[in-house]
Amino acid sequence: MKSSSVVTFIKRHPKKLLLGLFLVIAYYFCLPKQLFTAPTATVVESSSGRLLGALIADDGQWRFPEVDSVPHKFETCLLLFEDAYFYQHPGFNPVAMAKALAANIKSGRTIRGGSTLSQQLIRLHRGQKQRSYGEKLIELILATRLEFRHSKSDILKRYASHAPFGGNVVGLEVAAWRYFGLQVHQLSWAESATLAVLPNAPSLIYPGKNQDRLLQKRNRLLYKLYKNNRIDSTTYQLALLEKLPQKPFPLPKKAPHLLHYIAKDDKGKRIRTTIDENLQLSVNTIVDKHYQHLRQNQVHNAAVLVMDVNTRKVLSYVGNTPTDKEHEKDVDMVQAVRSTGSVLKPFLYTAMLDAGELLPGMLIPDIPTQIAGYTPQNFNESYSGAIRADKALAKSLNIPSVRLLQDYGVQKFREQLNFFGLRGLNKPANHYGLTLVLGGAESTLWDLCKSYASMASTVNHFIETSSEYYKGEFIAPIIKDKDQADFGEKSTEKTIFDAASIYLTFEAMKEVNRPDGNESWEFFDSSKQVAWKTGTSFGNKDAWAIGVTKDHVVGVWVGNADGEGRPNVSGVSSAAPILFDVFDLLPRSSWFQEPLDEFMPMETCLESGYLATEICPKKTVAIPNKENFVAPCMYHQQIYLEDQGQYRVNASCIDLSNAKAESWFVLPPLIEYYYKRSHPTYKSLPPFLADCIQDSGKQMEFIYPKNGSRMSLVKNFEGKKNELIFKLAHSKPATTVYWYIDEKFVGKTTHFHEIGLLPRVGEHKITAMDTSGQEAVISITIE
Structure with a gap:
């Protein structure tokens, strides 16, 4: 019977049915899925949820992304002030609406509203249209639909996120920062009450205006809280004494360059980062302190990056100093491409160890060198003759590094560097040549720290996994707290360098002489063992210092963002002091464990x-x-x-x-000439007995100039040309040497084989011959 009655009704009233169906569908779809489409600010938080900084929304409003929850104090104040029956009504309150209607009719104008928070949220969604009974009806219908779709908690969160709080301040969270300089959960009862009354009359907050009215509204709400037993008498009395906000507080700027870096891909979002807020503030202080000293030498910019080796999380990101716009304060020097100086030398050292082409104790020539017209110079412009490979790395000597690179092969090393993904390193090997290891290449502090961290982690993982590697070891730094490092599958095959080669590299880097004031670090039990490397680019434009421990990587860049070089700017003097100040903030790490399975005697x-x-x-x-x-x-x-x-x-x-x-x-001979100066125990070969026929091995070599040199004769203060000094190394210094220019005899020397000559402009052949008939010959050009 029932089913037949329904069928009969449908047949008799098809239009009513269609109309009803239409109204139901219209009601269902009357509320868009997304209530608010206005742009939001980019918000960056620390790993603990503390605000590090924010970028204002594109429409000029301080509107943060929606909050996850509403604090108890603010909720209590808001509901008591705006909607006491919020959790009971279906989106509208008939009693409140009737009272408001009666009051408005009696006064002849609108003096009271009966809107619930749900209706107010709909009004915000609809753009604060002019109030009318028709608009009220629309708001009522949409409010009930809102209640069907969302929970009370969601409605409350959306209201708190989109309510106006005066000026260009939208939403509870940013209002708490702008008016009280606090996070929302830190607000007092008086502060919560102040913010609860503002959406009802946001114009009251303008500094210096309407303070009495705002104070009266706040205090009435506090009294209401007291009378409803939400706060006790003491809390009420103390709350009344609190002052109103007088001017907006600036939002925190603890990591401004990180904020802009994140905004490139996550504009308008709330991003919780991996940044340790306390460490970030301390590093900011260190950079500021050193900046005050550096700017006296007209050095205005610096950057620091701190990473956790094991998780790859970025713990601190300082993109620049607190300088001014004239000196490029907004340039993020963590991401800027700069000349690498010597910070790629450890990669070459590791690569040659890994290839079986180098041993740490091998002597590498450190003498005046010219290779295919390229003449590298050590930073201190001196020579040691020959030096152990590990000591050459520790002292960052250029000539041994260039000789090693020449032996290893520029092309092979350039191809291996592709593995690290260093931005700025994008040209072929023949573009860089041998300068590749001395600063001819460019990269970023971000990518260099990433690479050093990956090398450190390779050693750690080899120990932790009982002699295995991870295929995805060399991954990008992690900046978002929700992300986790994915090192990929385990393998018995190395990723690029084996753990033993990396370990030996860090052992050599650990012996680097520290900056002034830290020279005797190894004698103090509290000192940290740090493998670190400095670098200084050509013209003193870039100063680098990158340090590695088992647990952390710290990278520092110092210089001028506009590329201006300054005297006395170097990795050791400018960047290293910042590096060790930052390491002093970090927990002490044990040294890397030796990967015994990758070694052999x-x-x-x-x-x-x-x-x-x-x-x-x-x-x-x-x-x-x-x-x-x-x-x-x-x-x-x-x-x-x-x-x-x-x-x-x-x-x-x-x-x-x-x-x-x-x-x-x-x-x-040439190596011996310099080697003896710093090695007093070195003994030259004894001379032969007088009756012995001597062998004819190479016994002498030019020190200066080198074969193929082109040079000019400099004039002195009297306008006369200075002589060009020719220097020769002989294995038997006491031997007499005869000197010739273009086959013409010009003099002889004994013991100290140096002679001053004045060659004419043009090409010349210089010959030195000793009493045994041995000779050394070079060609030079005087311009």
Whole structure:
């Protein structure tokens, strides 16, 4: 019967049914899914949820993204002031509406509103249209639809996020910051009451205006709270004493450059970052302190990045100093592409260890060098003759690095650097040449810190996984708190460099001399072991310092954003002091564990560091476990001495069975010339007995100028040209050397082989010949 009655009704009243169906559908779709489409501010928070900074919305309003919750105090104040039956009504309050209507009719004008928070939210959604009974009806219908769709909690959050609080302040969260400089959950009862009454009359908040009216509204609400037992008498009395806000507070600017960096991809969003707020504030203070000193040398910019090695999270991001617009304060120097200076040297050192082409103790020539017209210079403009590879890295010597790069191959090293994804490093190997390892390349502090962190993590993971690697070890830094590092699958194969090579690199970097005031760091128990590297670009434009521990990476850049170089700007003097001040803020880390499974024992020459030969004094060292391409020691010779051990002998003058055989450490003449200055224990080969026929090995070499040099003769104060000084190294300094220009004899020297000459403009052949007939020849051009 029921079903037949329904069918009968449908047949009799099809239009009413269609109309009803239309109204139901219209009601269902009358409210858009997204109530508010206005742009919101970009909000960046620390890992603990504290506000680091915000960018105003595109429409000029301080409107934060919607809040996750409404604090109890503000909710209590708001509902008591605006909508006491919020949790009971279906979107409208008939009683309140009837009372408002009666009051308005009696007064002849609108003096009271009966809108619920749901209706007020609809009014905000509709753009605060002019009040009328027709508009009220629309708001009522939409408010009921709102109640069907959203929970009371959601409605309250949306109202708190979009209510006007005066001027260009929209939403509770930003109002708390602008008027009280506090987070919403930190507001007192008096502050919460002040903000609760503002959406009802937002014009009251203008500084210096309507203060009495605002105070009266706030105090009436506080009294209402007291009378309804929401606050006690003491709280009420204390709340009445609190003053109203007098002027807007500025929003926090704890990481302004990070804010702009995040806004590039997440504009208008609320992003909780990985930043440690306390560390960020402390690093800001350190940068400010050093900036006050640096600007005295007209150095205006600096940047610091701190990363957690194990999680890859960025803990502190300081993009620049608190300088001014004239000195590019808004440029983010963490992301700026700059000349790398020497900070790529550890990558070359690691690559050669990994390839089996280098050992830490190997002697590398450190002498005046010219390669294909390129003449590298050490930063201190001095030479050591020869130096251990690990010491050359620790001292950041340019000439040994260039020689290593030449031996290893620029193209091969350039291709390996692609693996690190260094922005700015985008040209082929032949563009950079040998300058690739001295600052000819460019990159960012962000990418360099990422690379150093990945190398450190490689060693850590190898230990933690019982000698395995992760395929995704070299990943980007993490800045969003919700993101997690994904290192990929485990593998027995290295990613790019093995753990042993990286470990040996960090061991060498640990020995770098620290800046002034920290020279004796290793003698203090509280000192941190840090593997660190500095770099200074050509013209003193960029100063770098990057440090690594088992747990953290700290990177520092110092210079001028506009590229102006300044005297005395260097990695050691300008960036390193900031680096160690920042490390002092971080927890102390234990040193890296040695990846024993990636090492093997090897006998090397005690003095040269090359693979030991039969005549070398030996020592056993641990080297990366791989095929080794390092040459046997070429610096030890077996010689014979007469009984007294003062002279060399050979078969031409003595029966060698009566001579003493001895292994002797012998360097080439030019290397020996500089090596002896810093190694007083070095002994040159003894001279031969007078009756012995001497061998004809290379015994002399030009120190200056180098073969193929082009130079000009400089005039002195009297207008006369200064002589060009020619220098020669001889394995037997006492030998007389005869000098010739273009086959013409010009003089002789003994002991100190230096001679001043005045060649004419043009090409010349310079010949030096000693009494035994050996000669050294170079060609030069005088311009």
